[in-house]
Amino acid sequence: MSQNIIVPDIGDFESVEIIEVLVKIGDQINKDDPVVTLESDKSSVEVPSPFSGKVSELKVKIGDKVSKGSLLAKLENGRSNNKTESVPEHEVKQDVSGAELVKPPNNKLKKIIKTSSSQAVNKDDLDPIETQEWLESLNAVIENDGPSRASFLLNKVISEAYTAGLVLPDTRTTPYINTIPPELEVKSPGDQNIEKKLRAYVRWNAAAMVVKANKISSELGGHIGTFASAATLYDVGMNHFWRAKNKSFGGDLIYFQGHSAPGMYARAFLEGRIDEKQLNRFRQEVASGGLSSYPHPWLMPKFWQFPTVSMGLGPIMAIYQARFLKYLINRGLLKDEGRKIWVFLGDGEMDEPESLGAIGLAAREKLDNLIFVVNCNLQRLDGPVRGNGKIIQELEGSFRGAGWNVLKVIWGSYWDPLLKADKTGLLMKRMNEVVDGEYQAMKAKGGAYVREKFFGKYPELKELVSSMTDNDIWRLNRGGHDPHKVYAAYHSAMQNQGSPTVVIAKTVKGYGMGKSGESINTTHQQKKLDEQDLLYYRDRFNVPLTDEQVKNIEYYKPSENSEEIKYLKERRKQLGGFIPERSSLSKPIKAPPKDIFESFMKSTGDKEMSTTMALVRMLTNLLRDKNVAPRLVPIIPDEARTFGMEGFFRKIGIYAHEGQKYEPEDSEQLSSYKEEKSGQVLEEGITEAGAMSSWIAAATAYTNHDIEMIPVYIFYSMFGFQRVGDFAWAAGDAQARGFLIGATAGRTTLAGEGLQHQDGHSHILASMIPNCVSYDPTFSYEMAVIFREGLRRMHEKNENVFYYITAMNENYSHPEKPEGADEGILKGMYLFKEYKNKGKIKIQLLGSGTILREAIAAAKILSEEYGVDSDIWSVTSFNELRKNGMEVERKNLLNPNNKKEKSYIEKCLEKRDGPVIAVSDYVRSFSDQIRPYTDKSFYSLGTDGFGRSDTRKNLRKFFEVDKEHIVAYTLSALAKEQLMGSDNAEKAIKKYNIDKNKAFPTKL
Ligand SMILES: Cc1ncc(C[n+]2csc(CCOP(=O)(O)OP(=O)(O)O)c2C)c(N)n1
């Protein structure tokens, strides 16, 4: 039996051209194999076969136009494998109270209710007896039927209350106590004595390292207070939770808070991974062997994994890292080993919009592989984080609201008996009412002050602590400094399923620093400790150093045979190795054979297309290469249709961890919005920061997951480096490998969108990142040569660079690749065309991107009308040319006795006559970059100024980069160079109606 393959619903398109026929008569094909590729002026898309079978007839050829229903081919023995995919019903039971109800674990519920029962002192309570009866009923249910029945009843009551129109109190936050009650805490199996000693040594060495560096020079800086407040939070993780990467496990990923770096070096010193010489070289990295100020993989590529010190980048990058790990697992590229991503953050850092900006996504994607630890030492750099409020409560509200599992670790164990003994409920009331500014002051001022200010407010509380000395009161510790509380929280976080967890820990900034820096506003910058401060610090933590050793600021490391070092090493052995450590065991991806790109090297004839479209076609071709296809990660922030990439939706699916719970509106169409668990496209929605974070996760998968991936993030070029420049910088630091595609690029090429959209400077921003290789190609063969080389360099040869390529949306025909152009395309310029007419007068015309075409048109006019011959150079990268120019110039200057080496630009231009006219769709400084590297007169035209909406023609006239302006300015430059009279220029200016009085575009 034969079956017809027809063109399915292709949306609004009619009469679309067939650009590829991918099957031949006699081919045996499977269902979903591509049969032909269709291309409209906006996008190209493959038509898959709905059946398996043998092609018996082909009804179309390249160049034919087809519409919905057109017959493409016939299959023999065609068998439809089409299963009607059942769409799981998405059942949403409406329970209006569900989202609001506090659902604490087990008997925690009882605890809260019991405590509130003792709060009957409330003046607002009109009938305390009635209140008591309600609470007793609830307690009875908890006691007799258990907490889940009690929760059920409360839910019902709350639902009923909403239905009756009651305004219920806001329940975003829980009381200001630990989330895990003491009776539910899982106890640490560790040896607390040894761990305490180790913590003391790490603390000491971290502080000593900073103080020593500042003895060398106060220029070097450093921080003591951050790690001092976080030592326990790290220590518990290192001793009990964080599993290293090794042969049998992928490793947990830990994002360390930037300013706590000294603590990680101090621990690595005890582990024997860093020696004393290196500690002495903290922040002195120019000679090799120094330690970097903060986590920088670029500077310490075998140690640090994640650049975090630019605040706010860590949290969002980690969220997308956790999401990308699930993506790799769901796509079958990685085993699910239960790996976790831990992220350490400062409470001040949470002010950054990026820190909280993606927490909704983390909950939505059910990232239970993600654990945030926010170190709430209540201070940032200048002073309190929320002096008049409570950062912990605020964060709890935000994270709970977003759907996270929140674990507050506020109070240390010394508070437990007090909370238990408090029968009045006043202690919790007092804890709730004190603001952070006061909490901070209390830790700066001592036990007597706390007795007076905290407990003194209510006589009952004063009484509660009457038998305690001021010292006892001072010892009432905060949760984040209590290893038992921290252990219990981490343990609970590890068990949590279905949502991300945030541990919000309360600590003291500069813990242990005493008057020199404990809980005082200047703690953050404290990097010098005098002798007295050091002696105090030693005593506070019982570090076994003599006074003399302290005065010499010696490090402390017990012998290898000591129980402490043995314990430390054993713990790490049990957890699989050391952390942090950076390595890569990924295998290179073999670059596709040349022919995948071959079709782009030929002329497109009359057929017009944009470079964006050419790129999308290249990606489509790459998806047919068995090595490359599974590793491609197309990343799009809600712009697939803008770039003609909607064909990818159906072809490779949009990643959705829950699959697709609905039948898409366009399910019948070829480019239907298909979401699936194993989907390949990361459709990020409107979040450039998020998309960039995804790209970084994929671009560093070679080290973090030992699998080489090829991320291709396509965006409006204006919303790239300008919007997420700091992420791009971090990507450079992290040694990302992948493609960033700035689409719809060029100030005048993206016509109608106007000022905010039109990009005339992204290349300048890209040029600032040392390992970013950037190109502004004009023709599809240039794009193909560049993309192919990017694949080879990054993913086959594993060079630590990333590519930024601009792609445009202007349609034009593309010529055949000139013979031998490849090298020049990659180096940054090649001779595209030479006019050798009558030519006494010569110019060197350099153009890039779409404006090269204006230059080509101008060259024709100059030749035909003015007798000026041009050498037309296609400049694919002013940035790469400049890099080469700088390097060669430096070498020559350093070797004045040697024969001068020539830069690539010099080599290209030295034997050619005439001044240089350089044009691009970017600001003049883009092309000006190469001025110093040629001794020719140099004139640049560019698009300096704010963009605005209009047609391309008008915009190019406005910015003076159209062919007419190129002609007029060239003639004028030639006059200036005394190569021709000025009358030609004057005539041209008149002929082209160029307004000499128009203001410079930057002023308009
Ligand atoms: C984007 C960015 N802005 C500013 C800084 C400068 N800075 C460094 S630390 C710091 C305060 C940090 O406070 P917090 O997050 O509470 O950390 P803590 O040291 O208190 O743990 C600031 C403003 C930075 N590193 N990154």
Ligand SMILES: [Mg+2]
């Ligand atoms: Mg802080």
